[in-house]
Amino acid sequence: MYTADIRQPLVTGGKTYSDVTKDVCRPIENKPTPSWWLGFSIAVVLLLVLAGTLAWTVWEGIGTWNVNKSVMWGWDITNFVFWVGIGHAGTLISAILLLFRQKWRMAINRSAEAMTIFAVFCAAIFPLFHMGRVWLGYWPLPLPNAFGSLWVNFNSPLLWDVFAISTYLSVSLVFWYLGLIPDIATVRDRATTKARKFWYGFFAMGWNGSAKSWGRYEVVALILAGISTPLVLSVHTIVSMDFATSVIPGWHTTIFPPYFVAGAIFSGFGMVLTLLLIARHVMNYQDYITTEHLEAMTKVILLTGSIVGLAYITEFVIAAYSGYEYEQYAFANRMFGPYAWAYWTMMFCNLVAPQVFWSKWARTTPWFIFIISIIVNIGMWFERFVIIVTSLHRDFLPSSWVMYHATWVEVGIFLGTFGLFFTCFFMFAKFLPVINMAEVKTIIKDKE
Amino acid sequence: MVDKSILLDNKKFTVGIFDDSDKLLHAVNTLKEKGVKIFDCYTPFPVHHLDHALGYHRTNLTIGAFLCGLLGCLSGFTLAYYMNVVDWPMIIGGKPQDISVFTSFIPVMFELTILFTAFGMVIMFFARTRMIHGIKEDLLSRRQTDDHMVLAIDNDQDQSLSNKDILELLKKEGAIEVNDSKEAFNTSLTSEEELTKILKINKTSTKKTKKK
Numbered sequence: 001m002y003t004a005d006i007r008q009p010l011v012t013g014g015k016t017y018s019d020v021t022k023d024v025c026r027p028i029e030n031k032p033t034p035s036w037w038l039g040f041s042i043a044v045v046l047l048l049v050l051a052g053t054l055a056w057t058v059w060e061g062i063g064t065w066n067v068n069k070s071v072m073w074g075w076d077i078t079n080f081v082f083w084v085g086i087g088h089a090g091t092l093i094s095a096i097l098l099l100f101r102q103k104w105r106m107a108i109n110r111s112a113e114a115m116t117i118f119a120v121f122c123a124a125i126f127p128l129f130h131m132g133r134v135w136l137g138y139w140p141l142p143l144p145n146a147f148g149s150l151w152v153n154f155n156s157p158l159l160w161d162v163f164a165i166s167t168y169l170s171v172s173l174v175f176w177y178l179g180l181i182p183d184i185a186t187v188r189d190r191a192t193t194k195a196r197k198f199w200y201g202f203f204a205m206g207w208n209g210s211a212k213s214w215g216r217y218e219v220v221a222l223i224l225a226g227i228s229t230p231l232v233l234s235v236h237t238i239v240s241m242d243f244a245t246s247v248i249p250g251w252h253t254t255i256f257p258p259y260f261v262a263g264a265i266f267s268g269f270g271m272v273l274t275l276l277l278i279a280r281h282v283m284n285y286q287d288y289i290t291t292e293h294l295e296a297m298t299k300v301i302l303l304t305g306s307i308v309g310l311a312y313i314t315e316f317v318i319a320a321y322s323g324y325e326y327e328q329y330a331f332a333n334r335m336f337g338p339y340a341w342a343y344w345t346m347m348f349c350n351l352v353a354p355q356v357f358w359s360k361w362a363r364t365t366p367w368f369i370f371i372i373s374i375i376v377n378i379g380m381w382f383e384r385f386v387i388i389v390t391s392l393h394r395d396f397l398p399s400s401w402v403m404y405h406a407t408w409v410e411v412g413i414f415l416g417t418f419g420l421f422f423t424c425f426f427m428f429a430k431f432l433p434v435i436n437m438a439e440v441k442t443i444i445k446d447k448e
Numbered sequence: 449m450v451d452k453s454i455l456l457d458n459k460k461f462t463v464g465i466f467d468d469s470d471k472l473l474h475a476v477n478t479l480k481e482k483g484v485k486i487f488d489c490y491t492p493f494p495v496h497h498l499d500h501a502l503g504y505h506r507t508n509l510t511i512g513a514f515l516c517g518l519l520g521c522l523s524g525f526t527l528a529y530y531m532n533v534v535d536w537p538m539i540i541g542g543k544p545q546d547i548s549v550f551t552s553f554i555p556v557m558f559e560l561t562i563l564f565t566a567f568g569m570v571i572m573f574f575a576r577t578r579m580i581h582g583i584k585e586d587l588l589s590r591r592q593t594d595d596h597m598v599l600a601i602d603n604d605q606d607q608s609l610s611n612k613d614i615l616e617l618l619k620k621e622g623a624i625e626v627n628d629s630k631e632a633f634n635t636s637l638t639s640e641e642e643l644t645k646i647l648k649i650n651k652t653s654t655k656k657t658k659k660k
Contacts, residue, residue: 017467017492017595142527151531153538160555167559171566178570185585186492186593205574206583209593211489213577215499216507220573223513224566231562238555441493441595 010103010443013287017441020288021186024433024440027283028187028196032430035282043422050416053409054129062132064409071392071404076126077242078384079414082267083123083421084165084239085260085380088232089268090116091172094179095228098221104296106439107288110183111279112272113176114432118424119271120169122417127161129413157241164238171231175224178217181207182438236264243387250330250391255318259311263383266304266350269297270376275425277370279434288435295363301376302357308383309351326396334390338403342386349379458631461487462601462611463588464618465625469495472597475621476501479599482617483608490588490598509576513569520564524557586632603629 015023032040057064067074090112097105128137140162142152152159185207188200207213240260243251273294280289319331334343353375356362363369394401406414428434466472473495479486486502489495529547532538537545574580588598601607601614609617611628618626 018591021492021594142531150538151536154528154532154556155540155549155552157555160559163556163559167563171562174566174570178573181579182492182593188585189587189590189593201585202581204585205579205581206585207579207593208585208587209490209492211491211495211498211502212504214491214494215504216509216573216577218494219507219509220569223510223569227517227562227565230558234555234558234562241555438493442496 008290008292010107010290010292011288011440012290015287015444017444020435020437020440020444021190023285023288024183024435024437025187025190027430028433029190029192033282036426036430039282039422040426043419043426046416046419047423048416048419049412050125050419053412053416054125056409057129057413058134062130064407066404066407066410067130068402068404070395070400070402071389073130073388073392074404075385075406075410075414076130078381078388079417080123080126081239081260081384081388082381083119083126083417085236085264085267085384086271086377087116087119087123087168087172087268088236088261088264089272090114090119091168091175091228091232092265092268093272094175095225095232098225099229102296103443104293106443107285107435108272108276108293108297109439110176110179110432110436111276111428111434112268113172113179114425114428115268115272115275116172117169117176118421118428120165120172121424122421124165124169125413125417125420157238157245160238161242164235168231168235171224171228175228178221178224179436179439180432181205182209182217183433183436185209186437187433233261236261248391248395249324249326250334250387252327253315253318255311255314259308259315262304262307262311263350263380266301266308266354267376267380269301269304270373270380273297273301273369273373274377277366277373279429281366283429283434285435288440291364291366294366294369298357298363298369298372301354301372305350305354305376309347312347312351329394330391333394334386337390337394339386339390339393342382343390346379346382346386349375350383353379460603460629460631461588462603462614462618462628463626463630464599464615464621464623465589466597466599466622467595467624468622469493469498469597471622472599473498473501475599475618475623478621479601479614479617484601484614485605485607487600487602487605490592490600492591492593492595492597495597507576509569509572512572513565516568516572517561517565519568520560520562521557523564524560525553527560528553528556584634586634588630588632599623600630 011020013019027036065074065076067076090109093105093112094109097109128134131137131139140152140159152162181204184200185204188197188204191197191200237257237260240256244253244256246252276289277294280286316331316335319327322328334340353372356368356372361368362372389404393404464475466475469491472489472491476486476489476498480501480503489498489502491498532549532553533546539545587593588600589596592598599618603611607614615626615628
């Protein structure tokens with residue numbers, strides 16, 4: 001295949017195959033570094049906050065949250081959509097970029113997929129506990145029951161969401177595990193301790209890298225990528241339908257599915273960048289996650305950020321054009337009402353801030369990308385907050401108008417999910433190969 | 449199905465170990481031209497065109513995946529139709545609850561299609577490749593999942609060339625190590641001393657490649 005001379009190598013530093021193995025296995029085979037312990041401890045503290053606030057919610061009841069009959073969805077569903085959205089970049093990187101044969105995905109797909117799984121864990125907490133009686137959390141499942149054979153309602157987008165999220169989580173797990181098998185085998189064959197030999201041997205399932213297995217493996221990976229691509233689009237489409245199929249002004253919009261999918265990719269890439277910039281620095285993976293990778297990801301951020309920005313403006317124009325008073329009011333209230341600060345934060349973080357990536361300097365300077373990635377994360381949280389809370393807090397009946405502010409319990413749960421997310425991620429970085437060794441070895445001589 | 453039978457049979461292999469995928473591929477092609485039957489190759493990463501060179505056909509797993517998907521789609525429809533139309537229609541606001549609400553079954557049908565395809569295909573893959581938790585791996589080189597590529601020839605099979613000629617040929621093709629009676633082993637059999645030796649070799653060989 002022809003590659004232009006200006007293309008940069010995908011892996012720098014003249015690495016050999018065994019260098020890749022050694023570099024990637026280093027954290028697994030050695031004691032954790034002090035920075036790992038520091039990060040892990042902070043994450044565990046936050047995880048305890050999660051456990052505490054959730055326990056309090058269950059003990060005392062859902063009244064510990066400030067959601068009420070006007071704003072029945074508050075921080076909980078905001079956080080749910082926020083975390084699900086973050087999860088999407090993992091599938092996007094490993095599935096859609098595989099179908100498009102983008103080789104730069106190979107150094108980052110493993111950690112992005114891990115991020116997907118942990119983010120979906122975090123997301124699942126919110127609707128589950130929002131039910132109030134979490135021990136009845138199995139009710140949305142289509143199970144035979146003693147309530148006069150009253151089944152779940154298949155006309156409801158909330159039920160579609162149950163199917164979508166659980167399918168997404170399980171398929172992502174399978175995809176991730178399948179990708180891990182050859183690398184787990186590599187760790188197994190280098191293992192020096194009995195425990196490592198046993199556990200990695202157990203999970204490697206006897207993998208020996210025969211040409212026949214690889215042939216099948218590649219076909220399976222391709223098909224999984226092929227079905228994960230519509231899956232990831234469907235999941236966020238269905239999440240957007242939780243809103244779009246309602247009759248609430250501000251939610252009742254046909255633009256929601258593509259707009260939510262673009263937003264999910266946007267926020268997911270923001271989070272991937274945040275994580276990878278830290279991992280790359282702490283674990284010394286600059287030769288694998290090069291500035292070329294960062295540049296490619298910032299380009300995706302620029303594109304999806306602009307799509308999201310376009311969607312904000314389109315929504316507004318359509319509301320103004322609709323001639324429908326309530327829709328017009330919902331949008332005017334977003335921009336100039338009591339939550340205007342949230343709206344303009346969202347506009348700045350998602351539409352304005354990513355535009356700096358038109359500059360090559362901005363796309364290739366890690367510390368600067370890190371700042372923008374944090375801004376993107378904040379902006380995308382505010383997007384969900386704006387959509388949910390500003391649409392609800394002033395509905396058709398002015399007597400029901402309220403202001404909604406989160407309680408310490410809601411804030412604690414949100415911070416706590418970061419604890420869960422990062423605890424999982426630190427464990428992953430310690431016990432599993434963060435970079436897909438087998439795939440990176442195939443591109444060691446390739447250019448971007 | 450050959451993958452996991454090596455260890456059981458206590459077979460002997462003629463192996464050539466390569467450190468470069470292009471050399472391995474070239475060696476496979478040369479041996480095939482001379483009419484030598486190759487048992488299998490073991491590589492740390494997928495080597496493109498290697499399955500072609502070895503004469504393997506594309507797997508039929510895709511057909512199985514399609515069937516699983518079809519089953520998932522039908523299950524989704526059956527589930528929704530039985531629960532919401534046949535068994536207990538929920539009439540809300542006097543709206544019909546029959547086949548005309550088919551469109552709202554589509555998301556569930558779609559998700560189950562994906563779910564069944566993914567799980568069905570992966571389970572079939574594990575079955576076909578004889579992979580299961582706890583199975584002992586059969587390795588011909590400790591480093592075949594690291595940086596070595598192993599070309600294995602079954603000693604029990606009749607070959608067009610003599611064993612000596614095959615070894616010569618493998619060396620000429622750039623094998624860094626050849627062996628005419630190698631048995632498969634698994635990692636739990638390797639002692640710790642041996643392993644440190646292997647890992648030391650690993651270090652020196654890296655230095656060599658860097659010098660090149």
